[in-house]
Amino acid sequence: MRNDIIMKRLLSIVILSALVLTSCSMASTDAGDKAAVSDGTVTAAGTGDKAEQSDMKSDDSVRSAVDFDHELEEYRPEKDNYNFYFTYKIVHPWWDAVALGMEDAQRKFLDKGITITYEYMAPDAASAEDQKRRLDEAKNGDYDVIGVDVADAEVISPVLDEMVDSGCKVMTFSSSDAREGCKRIAYVGNTHNYEDGADLTEALCEKLGYKGKVAILVGSVGAPCHEERALGAKDTIAKYADMEIVATEYDMDSVDMAYELTLKILDKNPDLDGIICCNMSNPVGAARAIIERGSDTVIVGMDHDEEALRYLKDGIIYCLGVQDCYSIGFDTLQIAVMIADGNMPGQLFEEETNEITTVIFQDDAALMHELLYGDE
Amino acid sequence: MKKQMTRKTFILTAVIGGVLLMVMTIFNTFESSRQTVTATNEAVSEVSSFYLEAMADRRSKTITNLIDSNFDQMEKAVAFIDDQHIGSEKELRDTIGNIKSLLSLGRFALVDNDNVVYTQYTTYTGGSRHSFLAKEQMDERSVSSVSIYGSSKQLCLAAPTPDLKIAGKQYKASFVQIDVSEVVDLLAFEDEGRTYFGLYSKNGENISGTELGPYIAKHNLFDSIKGVIPEQTWNENHDNFLNSVEGSITFTADGIEETLCYVPVEETDWMMVVLIRESVIHDRIRSVSEKSLSITKRQVAFTLVFCILFFGVLMNMLKTLLNKDLEAEKENTNNFRNMANTDSLTGVRNKHAYSEAEAYLNQRIRENDIDKLAIVVCDINGLKIVNDTLGHAAGDKLIKDASALICEYFTHGAVYRIGGDEFTVILQEKGYDTMHEVMAEINRVIEDNIKKNEVVVSIGYSKLTPEDQLVHDVFERADQMMYQRKQQLKSMGAPTRNE
Numbered sequence: 001m002r003n004d005i006i007m008k009r010l011l012s013i014v015i016l017s018a019l020v021l022t023s024c025s026m027a028s029t030d031a032g033d034k035a036a037v038s039d040g041t042v043t044a045a046g047t048g049d050k051a052e053q054s055d056m057k058s059d060d061s062v063r064s065a066v067d068f069d070h071e072l073e074e075y076r077p078e079k080d081n082y083n084f085y086f087t088y089k090i091v092h093p094w095w096d097a098v099a100l101g102m103e104d105a106q107r108k109f110l111d112k113g114i115t116i117t118y119e120y121m122a123p124d125a126a127s128a129e130d131q132k133r134r135l136d137e138a139k140n141g142d143y144d145v146i147g148v149d150v151a152d153a154e155v156i157s158p159v160l161d162e163m164v165d166s167g168c169k170v171m172t173f174s175s176s177d178a179r180e181g182c183k184r185i186a187y188v189g190n191t192h193n194y195e196d197g198a199d200l201t202e203a204l205c206e207k208l209g210y211k212g213k214v215a216i217l218v219g220s221v222g223a224p225c226h227e228e229r230a231l232g233a234k235d236t237i238a239k240y241a242d243m244e245i246v247a248t249e250y251d252m253d254s255v256d257m258a259y260e261l262t263l264k265i266l267d268k269n270p271d272l273d274g275i276i277c278c279n280m281s282n283p284v285g286a287a288r289a290i291i292e293r294g295s296d297t298v299i300v301g302m303d304h305d306e307e308a309l310r311y312l313k314d315g316i317i318y319c320l321g322v323q324d325c326y327s328i329g330f331d332t333l334q335i336a337v338m339i340a341d342g343n344m345p346g347q348l349f350e351e352e353t354n355e356i357t358t359v360i361f362q363d364d365a366a367l368m369h370e371l372l373y374g375d376e
Numbered sequence: 377m378k379k380q381m382t383r384k385t386f387i388l389t390a391v392i393g394g395v396l397l398m399v400m401t402i403f404n405t406f407e408s409s410r411q412t413v414t415a416t417n418e419a420v421s422e423v424s425s426f427y428l429e430a431m432a433d434r435r436s437k438t439i440t441n442l443i444d445s446n447f448d449q450m451e452k453a454v455a456f457i458d459d460q461h462i463g464s465e466k467e468l469r470d471t472i473g474n475i476k477s478l479l480s481l482g483r484f485a486l487v488d489n490d491n492v493v494y495t496q497y498t499t500y501t502g503g504s505r506h507s508f509l510a511k512e513q514m515d516e517r518s519v520s521s522v523s524i525y526g527s528s529k530q531l532c533l534a535a536p537t538p539d540l541k542i543a544g545k546q547y548k549a550s551f552v553q554i555d556v557s558e559v560v561d562l563l564a565f566e567d568e569g570r571t572y573f574g575l576y577s578k579n580g581e582n583i584s585g586t587e588l589g590p591y592i593a594k595h596n597l598f599d600s601i602k603g604v605i606p607e608q609t610w611n612e613n614h615d616n617f618l619n620s621v622e623g624s625i626t627f628t629a630d631g632i633e634e635t636l637c638y639v640p641v642e643e644t645d646w647m648m649v650v651l652i653r654e655s656v657i658h659d660r661i662r663s664v665s666e667k668s669l670s671i672t673k674r675q676v677a678f679t680l681v682f683c684i685l686f687f688g689v690l691m692n693m694l695k696t697l698l699n700k701d702l703e704a705e706k707e708n709t710n711n712f713r714n715m716a717n718t719d720s721l722t723g724v725r726n727k728h729a730y731s732e733a734e735a736y737l738n739q740r741i742r743e744n745d746i747d748k749l750a751i752v753v754c755d756i757n758g759l760k761i762v763n764d765t766l767g768h769a770a771g772d773k774l775i776k777d778a779s780a781l782i783c784e785y786f787t788h789g790a791v792y793r794i795g796g797d798e799f800t801v802i803l804q805e806k807g808y809d810t811m812h813e814v815m816a817e818i819n820r821v822i823e824d825n826i827k828k829n830e831v832v833v834s835i836g837y838s839k840l841t842p843e844d845q846l847v848h849d850v851f852e853r854a855d856q857m858m859y860q861r862k863q864q865l866k867s868m869g870a871p872t873r874n875e
Contacts, residue, residue, distance in 0.1 A: 068526045091491075096505040097525040106497055117469060120500035121492070306523075326526060373523045 062367045065322045065358035066304075070101070070330045072108050075348060078341045084118035085138040086332070088149035088174055089223060090126040090253045094280045094303055094325060095149070098174050101329025109337070116333065126220035126253050128152035132159050139163050144340035147332060148184070149174040152222030157182040169339050173332040175225035175323070177352070186345050188332045188353040193225045196321045196357045197232025197278060200300040203319050203359065204274045207298050211242035212273030215265045217258055217286060218250045219279030226250075229278040229302065246272065251281055258285025266293050277301030280308070283320065287311040306373050313365035322368065324355045331355070387691065394687050402676050409669045425624055428637035432622075432650040435563045435573060440642045442559065443519060446533050449479045450550050454537050457486070462542045465499065472496045483553040486537070489546050506551070508534045514549050519643045521556070521583055529556040529583050531644070560584045572651045575641070578617050588636070589651045591629040597649065604629055617647055719793040721772060722779035730792035730800055734847045737802070741846065748808040749840035751847065752789065752801035752815075753854040754782055755862060757832040758871030759797040777831040785818040799833075800851070811837065819861075823868060832870040834862035 086102075088095045099120055106116045123130040131151040136159075138146050146168055150156045157178040163170050164183040172178050177187040190196070204214065216233050219226035230248065237243045247265045251258035258281050266272055266289060275290075275297055277283040283301025287308065290297050299317045301308065304325070311317040335349045345351035360368055453475045462468050468486070473496040476484050485495040491509045493502035503509050508518045514536035522530045534551035541547070556575065563573060563584075575584035580598035587593050592600040598614055604627045605613075616623040620640035627634055636651035717729030725733075740746040756778045763771035775797065782799050783791050788807035792800045803811050815837060825832050836858025838850045866872045 066526075091501045091503045093504050093525075099500060099505070100525055103498070110497075115497070117497050118499075120498060122501050124501075124503060304525075372525055 058364055059367060061358060062360060062364045063371065065356070065360065065368065066324045066371065067327050068104075070104060070108075070327065072105065072112070073334060073348075075334075075338055077109070077112075077114050077337050079144075080114055082114070082116045082118075082144045082337055082340050083142060084116065084145050084147060084333070084336050084340075085141060085143040086118060086120045086147040086149075086173070087131055087134045087138070088120070088122045089131075089151045089176070089220060091122050091124050092253055092280065093305065095120075095122060095174065097304070097325035098329040098332070101326040101331075102333045103329075104326070105330045105333035109333075114337075116337070118333075126151055126223065128155035128222060131156055135159050135163065139166065139168055143168075145169045145171060145336040147171050147173045147336060148178075149189075150176040150178050150224055151220065153177075153179040153224045154222060160184050171332075171336060171339055174325075174328055176223055179224075185339050186335055186349060186351050186353070188335055189328050189355055190225060190323055190357060191352050191354040192357065193228035194232040194235075196302065197229030197276070198236045199232075199357075199359055200229075200302070200319065200321055201233040201236035201276050204276060204298055204300045205236065205240055205243060207318055208243075208273050210240045213244050213246045213269055213271060214274040214276060215247040215249070215262075215269070215272060216245060216276045217261060217278060217282040218248065219253050219282065221250050221252070223279075226278045230276075233276045233278070251279070251285060253279060253281050255281040255285045255288075258282045259288045260285075262286040262289035263293070266290075266295060266297070272297050274298040274300070279303065280305050283308045283311070283317055287316045291316060304368070304372055306369070309365050309369045309372070312360070312362055313369065315362055319359050319361050321357045321359050323357045328355045387694070390690070391687065394683060398680055398683055401679065405672050405676055406669075409672055412668075425635060425637065428624065428635060428650050428652055429622070429639070431571070431652075432573070432637045432639045432648045435650065436639045436641045436648040438562055439559060439575075439644065439646070439648070442554070442562065443531075443533060443643050446481070446552050446554065447517060447535060449481050450484070450533070450535055450552060453479055453481060453484060454486075454535075454540055454550050457542070458540055464543065465494070468494055468542060469496055481552050482555075482558075485551055485553075486540070486542075486547050487534075487549045487551065489548050506532065506534075508532065508549070508551070521577065521644065521646065522553070529585070530554060531556060531559060556584055560586055574649045574651075576617070576638070576647045576649055578620070578645055578647070580614070580617060583646060588649060589634055589653060591632075591634065592651070601625065601627055620645070620647075719779075722776055722793055724779055724783065724791040724793055724799070726792065727794045730794050730802075733790065733792070733802060737847045741840070741844065746804075746840070748804055749847075749850065750803040750808050750811050750837055751840075751850040751854045752786065752803060752811070752835060752837040753851065753858040754778070754799040754801065755834045755858055756797035756799075757834055757862065757865060761871055774831055778833050781818070781821070781831055781833060785814050785821075803837075808839070811839075822865070826865065826868055826870045832865060834858050834865055834870075836861055 088098070102118070102120065106118070109116050121134060123134075128151040131148070132155060135146065135148065135156070146163065148156065148160060148170065150160075150172055153176070160170050160172070160178050161183045164185075170184045172182075172184050172187040172189075174189045175193070177189070177191070178184050201214075208214075214237060216230050218230045234245065234248075237245050246269045249261040249265065251261055258277070262275065262285060265275070272295070275282075275286045277286055277299060278301075280303035283299055283303075284305050284307050286299050286301070289295075290299065299311075300319050301317060302321045302323070304320070304322045308317060308320060312320055331353050335353065338348050343349070456475060457468075457471055460467075460471055462471055472484060472486070472494065475481060476496060483495070485493050487493050487502065487506075487509060491501060491503040493500050493506070507520055507522065508514070514534065517533070517535040520532045520534075522532050524530055531554045532551055533554070534549050537547050537550050540550075559575070572587060572589045573584075574582055574586045574588040574592075574597075576597050577583055580596045582588070582595065582597070588597065591604075598610065598617075602610060605625060609625070613623055613625055615621075617638070622637070622639040624635060624637040626636075632653065634651055634653055636649055638647045638649040640646070641648050717725050717732070719726040737746065737749065741749075756774060759771055759774055762774050775793075778797075779791070779793065779799065782801065786801045786803070786807065788805070788810060789801040789803040792802070794800050801807075807814075815835065818833075818835065822832050822835075836854045836856065838853035838857060840847075840850050844850055862870075862872070
């Protein structure tokens with residue numbers, strides 16, 4: 001009997017020791033895991049001034065930045081045919097990536113015997129007025145759901161409210177939601193644009209030692225995603241006394257304009273230390289200008305443009321925030337079907353379906369390029 | 377003696393000839409195998425380049441045919457749409473759907489002048505998505521390879537449609553997109569793992585996603601071979617790619633020689649590259665050669681064993697035949713000798729045999745090699761009378777009776793008929809020892825025969841004495857004694873020549 005008690009005590013000590021060691025190990029692993037997730041933004045293992053990180057962790061973060069392997073939810077659509085209308089800010093490769101996710105979902109529905117037809121339209125230049133016109137036309141069309149990537153929240157939100165009031169099923173998608181309080185049914189896309197802007201700016205500040213002059217390139221005027229990122233950037237800069245914003249410009253989602261604007265900013269501020277780019281065209285135009293001027297200005301920016309990834313690989317761009325466009329497209333079409341069937345946010349889908357942004361650095365560029373565009 | 381030499385020469389010649397024949401066969405076989413392997417190895421290098429070029433060319437043409445076929449189908453599709461008098465977007469979608477199934481056009485679409493793309497299920501603004509739409513106006517068909525977001529690659533074939541108007545709207549182009557993976561499936565080699573192919577862009581980027589051997593794998597071709605080949609060769613081949621010129625590269629990586637050939641794929645900016653591992657060809661040929669050599673060795677060994685066994689059997693048969701001949705010859709010789717030494721009437725040895733025996737015994741006497749020797753001389757009494765009165769047949773019978781009598785008693789002696797009525801018996805050893813007993817017995821019978829009028833033989837004998845030089849000496853004494861006995865028998869009534 002006494003031996004049994006001794007044995008039990010020994011066993012307890014062993015188990016306790018094992019638990020303590022396991023906890024320590026897990027704590028250590030967590031501490032060593034560089035990929036940090038905050039408000040939907042994932043920071044991949046980086047380079048430069050970032051601390052040493054495991055390459056494997058970095059690769060995992062990069063690989064999960066865009067999810068190309070989707071399956072439809074178990075939801076059973078009520079109809080065999082659906083017809084949707086989607087409109088987005090501007091004809092641009094970023095939305096082409098979203099379109100591929102939509103087409104994947106469309107094929108998967110087709111495999112289940114459900115035919116989905118849709119229009120996916122945008123103007124060549126971002127314009128709230130153009131979007132308003134398109135929505136007016138769509139309102140009278142035979143569409144089960146109308147999806148909008150809001151060009152200008154102030155202009156478009158009332159239009160959406162009016163459409164909903166008139167019986168249209170309206171959702172927003174991709175990068176820009178309508179303003180708060182809008183009657184649109186749901187939003188699928190980036191819900192953390194402010195944080196994305198703040199995270200990129202934080203990385204830039206760290207790189208610059210929290211001291212220096214920076215410029216902000218925004219995309220389209222009034223485009224919620226661009227404006228929110230710019231706001232996140234401004235608020236971050238404001239935290240550091242030795243950081244100064246010397247210019248804020250809008251490129252209207254044009255690479256050429258981003259290039260021209262950067263040259264002008266550099267002319268006025270030859271000692272510019274950094275540029276914060278809030279959309280996909282900004283970093284490409286900025287990098288071209290930086291190269292042309294031979295400047296060592298540090299660029300942080302958004303998205304997955306192939307040219308931008310090459311600049312990242314070459315060290316011209318310091319870091320990029322890559323959004324999961326494919327998932328945005330896939331989920332948009334899937335939720336559009338649910339909305340078309342009369343479902344409202346709740347158990348089936350969230351009012352806001354968040355898609356992640358992954359901040360990648362120079363060492364991640366080659367892998368990201370391979371994942372998105374194949375081997376160079 | 378001369379005959380024996382001929383046989384030995386024959387056997388020796390047969391053996392040496394056989395061995396030489398086998399050695400020559402083995403040598404020729406091995407030499408032939410070696411030369412075949414060497415010649416094949418030399419041929420491999422020459423053939424592989426030609427073979428690779430042909431393979432690359434064939435596959436390149438497959439792609440060109442695919443492109444041409446798709447353009448033809450697109451042309452038919454556009455003509456079909458034009459004939460349908462389509463009035464709405466929905467009708468257009470349905471028609472495109474029908475065309476896709478009818479003409480097996482996977483991803484067929486139309487583009488209007490605003491760069492809006494119309495497919496079976498979607499209508500989208502495609503200005504940024506399709507590079508061929510960058511031009512304001514399309515004047516000719518275009519072929520481009522597109523890297524799709526998500527790393528898949530497609531071949532985009534677009535053709536202008538200047539005359540196509542649907543519901544009053546002008547359409548500028550039609551296009552199809554073909555997954556490069558589908559093209560790759562068309563080109564796949566059966567001998568995967570030995571022959572590789574890949575589609576590359578002008579800057580060496582792998583488009584097909586296929587592995588070009590273990591060294592280059594799926595990477596950029598020129599990045600992979602940089603440092604492996606001389607810089608000048610690298611530059612030449614790089615320029616060939618940029619200028620769509622065919623060529624080949626041989627390099628050694630990880631100790632293995634690789635050869636690749638590339639040819640431009642017509643109508644595209646692709647290069648079809650085919651790589652074959654020469655080591656694989658060499659190994660395969662070596663394997664085949666070794667297998668062939670092994671078979672040859674076994675055949676040679678089998679032939680060798682067979683030849684040895686065959687020659688063994690042949691020699692044995694020859695030996696048997698020769699032995700038989702020898703035996704027959706010996707027998708013939710003996711027969712002839714017997715015939716020469718035998719008296720045909722009585723069957724005992726004749727005078728010739730006695731002469732041989734006498735010569736032999738004389739030799740032994742000379743050598744003092746004999747001590748027990750006695751000669752018995754026998755003469756038939758009254759033979760002439762019988763011949764004259766009763767005829768020769770009766771005389772012959774008398775001779776035979778006399779011979780039988782002599783042989784009956786001198787069983788341990790050699791009996792010779794040395795004349796018409798004269799016999800001699802040579803006694804040695806036991807015959808010699810029992811001579812007196814035999815003489816007494818036979819003389820008693822002879823004396824009885826006188827009374828019975830049967831054969832009477834006068835017998836004299838003599839033993840070899842130390843003074844005798846020859847058998848003849850002994851014979852003379854025996855002969856004298858025989859004459860004395862003849863006289864004695866005459867007195868006892870035996871017939872004689874004089875009566």
